[in-house]
Each structure stands twice: as C-alpha cells, then as structure tokens.
Amino acid sequence: MPIRILMLTAACLAFAARAEAGTTWVGAQLQFPVPASDIGDRQLGVGAGVTLTKMTNTHVGFGADLIYHYWPASTGYESAFDHYLRSTRLEALQGSAWAFTAFQVTGHVKLVAPLGQRYAPWVQIGAGGYRLNLNLDEQRPGGTYAWVEGGSSNISVAFGGYGALGLDFHASAPLVVGLDATFHYVWSGQKSTWGWGGVNDLPDFSALTVGAHVLFGWN
Amino acid sequence: MRKRAWPTAVLLLVSVLGTGACRKYVTEPVTRSPVISSVVAFPAVIGPGDSTMVTISAIDPDGDPLVYDWFAYNGLLIKGDRLGDGYLYNTHSPSMIFYRSTTWPNPNDTAFVWCDARDGKGGSDGRRVLIFLKN
Numbered sequence: 001m002p003i004r005i006l007m008l009t010a011a012c013l014a015f016a017a018r019a020e021a022g023t024t025w026v027g028a029q030l031q032f033p034v035p036a037s038d039i040g041d042r043q044l045g046v047g048a049g050v051t052l053t054k055m056t057n058t059h060v061g062f063g064a065d066l067i068y069h070y071w072p073a074s075t076g077y078e079s080a081f082d083h084y085l086r087s088t089r090l091e092a093l094q095g096s097a098w099a100f101t102a103f104q105v106t107g108h109v110k111l112v113a114p115l116g117q118r119y120a121p122w123v124q125i126g127a128g129g130y131r132l133n134l135n136l137d138e139q140r141p142g143g144t145y146a147w148v149e150g151g152s153s154n155i156s157v158a159f160g161g162y163g164a165l166g167l168d169f170h171a172s173a174p175l176v177v178g179l180d181a182t183f184h185y186v187w188s189g190q191k192s193t194w195g196w197g198g199v200n201d202l203p204d205f206s207a208l209t210v211g212a213h214v215l216f217g218w219n
Numbered sequence: 220m221r222k223r224a225w226p227t228a229v230l231l232l233v234s235v236l237g238t239g240a241c242r243k244y245v246t247e248p249v250t251r252s253p254v255i256s257s258v259v260a261f262p263a264v265i266g267p268g269d270s271t272m273v274t275i276s277a278i279d280p281d282g283d284p285l286v287y288d289w290f291a292y293n294g295l296l297i298k299g300d301r302l303g304d305g306y307l308y309n310t311h312s313p314s315m316i317f318y319r320s321t322t323w324p325n326p327n328d329t330a331f332v333w334c335d336a337r338d339g340k341g342g343s344d345g346r347r348v349l350i351f352l353k354n
Contacts, residue, residue, distance in 0.1 A: 085246060086249050089246075090248055090249055090250050091246040091247060091248045091249060092246060092247060092248075092249050093244060093245075093246055094244075094245045094246065094247055095244070095245070098244050099242070099244075135242060135243055135244055136243065136244055136245075136246050137243035137244065137245045137246070138246050139245055139246065139247055139248075140248055141247065141248075141251065143251045143252045143254065143280065143342075144248045144250055144251050144252075145250055145251070145252050145341060145342045146248075146250040146340075146341055146342075147248055147250065
C-alpha cells in the first residue's frame with residue numbers, strides 16, 4: 001500500500017512537472033488585512049495588485065509583486081505613531097482611526113508542492129520596497145510658536161518583506177484560482193534623532209492579510 | 220445578472236481603494252501658545268494698606284498645564300515675594316494678591332500688573348491690568 005501511494009505521488013509530480021515547468025503565471029490579487037497587533041478593526045483595509053511568477057521547474061519559481069495596500073492602524077500602533085509625531089515633528093493626530101497606504105514592490109521566490117492535477121499548496125517569500133504614504137494633512141493654526149521645517153515628509157520608502165502560504169486550484173488549463181494568507185513586515189525606518197534607546201522611533205509595522213488570487217499561465 | 224456583478228465588484232473595490240488613498244488625516248501642532256482670555260483685578264481701586272486680587276483666565280490649546288509669572292509696577296508688592304522686587308515666577312495658581320507699597324512716592328497714581336501664562340515648553344501669552352491708587 002505505501003508503495004502504491006509513493007508511486008501515485010511520483011506520477012502526480014511528474015504530471016505536474018510537465019504542466020508547470022517553464023510556465024509563467026500572471027494574475028491579480030485581492031487581500032484583506034486581519035485586525036491584529038498593528039492592524040485596526042475600525043476601518044476596512046484592503047489590498048489589490050498584480051503578481052507574476054516564472055516557474056523554473058515544478059517546484060520553484062521566481063517573480064515580482066506590485067500591490068497597493070490600505071492599512072488601518074490599530075489603536076496601539078496609532079498611539080505609537082502619535083508619540084512619534086509629537087516627539088519628532090511637534091504635531092499630533094486629531095481624531096482617531098488613522099490609516100496609511102503602502103505600495104508594495106517586491107520580488108519573491110515561490111515553492112510549490114503539487115498534490116495532483118488540480119491542487120497545489122505553496123509557500124512564498126518576498127522582499128523589496130514599500131512606498132508608504134502617511135496620509136497626513138499638517139495644519140499650522142495661529143499661535144503656533146514652534147514647528148519642524150522640512151521634516152514632514154508624508155511619503156517614504158521602507159524596506160519590507162513577506163511570507164505567504166497559499167493553495168492553488170487549477171480550474172482549467174491556463175487558469176488558476178486560489179486562496180492565500182500573507183504576513184508582511186515593514187521596517188519603518190522612521191527614526192528619531194533624539195531620545196535614549198529608540199524611545200521616540202516609529203515601530204516597525206506588520207500585517208497579516210488573507211485573500212484570493214486569479215492567475216493565468218502560459219509556457 | 221452575472222454580467223453586472225463583476226463591474227459592480229470592481230467599481231466597489233476601486234471606490235474603497237480610492238477613498239483610502241484620498242483621505243487625509245489632520246495633524247495639529249502641539250506647540251500652540253496659551254491664550255489669556257481675561258485678567259481681572261478686584262478691587263480695581265485700592266487705598267493705603269489695601270490689597271487686590273488679580274486673576275488670570277487662560278487656556279492652553281494643547282492641554283498643557285500652565286504656570287504664571289507676575290510683575291508688579293508703580294507701587295505694588297506681591298504677596299509671597301520675599302525679596303520685594305516685584306517679580307514672582309512659576310506660580311501654579313492663576314490668582315495672586317498684590318499690596319500697595321507704603322513707601323511709593325506717588326500716592327495718586329496708576330499701578331499695573333503684568334501677567335504671563337506659560338505652558339513650560341516655550342509658549343506664552345501676557346497681558347496687563349491697571350489698578351488705580353488713591354488716598
């Protein structure tokens with residue numbers, strides 16, 4: 001019996017190898033961040049973009065991602081962000097439910113474990129740049145006696161990476177649909193120029209997203 | 220029905236993304252100066268040996284706790300000013316009592332008190348109140 005299972009598995013892998021090797025997959029992704037440590041639940045977050053993967057063999061592929069994220073911050077992260085603003089830019093957030101956007105440009109490695117003709121679980125890791133937009137409208141009403149000149153850049157590029165798990169379903173010959181869960185980690189890079197032990201730095205940001213994707217492939 | 224679902228979903232998604240991208244979150248500086256709304260002396264006319272109480276009404280837009288500086292001119296002395304030089308700094312009370320000096324050479328004069336409200340971070344506001352001296 002175990003020999004039959006092994007033979008069956010080998011046959012599936014061989015079939016998948018013919019189907020997958022050299023294939024280029026391109027498609028769309030839709031993701032939703034899950035409220036967790038840095039993601040808040042007061043707004044709906046969303047992410048959408050395109051991904052491309054070139055399979056070099058059955059199991060390994062390389063590719064790139066272009067994904068736009070709208071990430072609402074959790075109360076804790078917003079508090080840390082407010083502290084950072086106060087200590088380094090002499091300003092504070094008015095109101096709550098702050099959210100920022102990130103445009104992810106990353107390269108990735110994808111490892112696929114085909115379980116047959118139709119299903120293929122995979123893991124993927126990627127790294128690259130996240131263009132962050134803090135979405136701030138900085139106002140300076142009368143009576144303001146001190147402010148930071150030129151230090152208020154709302155847009156920055158931070159280094160980040162992600163790890164993802166997914167399951168692809170081969171719906172038809174060139175079409176794959178699937179589900180995925182991705183953990184993003186973005187190094188904020190927003191360091192304060194004063195304060196001991198980084199007490200005034202903006203903490204790094206992490207987000208867990210779940211989503212779906214549609215891929216089209218060709219050889 | 221199915222043909223309509225996809226454009227609707229795409230439109231909804233674009234709307235959500237667009238709304239997020241366009242929305243701005245307002246920040247305001249934490250370095251706004253305190254604002255004095257009034258300085259009142261009661262009574263405003265004092266005779267020899269009398270005293271008057273000066274009260275500041277001030278707020279800080281950033282919510283910082285305020286301290287007050289007091290400066291007395293033209294024959295007034297500040298209660299608690301041990302040196303008698305007419306200055307008193309960093310009091311936490313917005314009210315202060317002023318006495319008329321017995322050695323001031325011009326008994327019929329107009330004295331005044333200058334008050335500063337400070338937030339301790341560099342922001343301040345100041346105002347003057349007149350006190351009439353008569354015999």
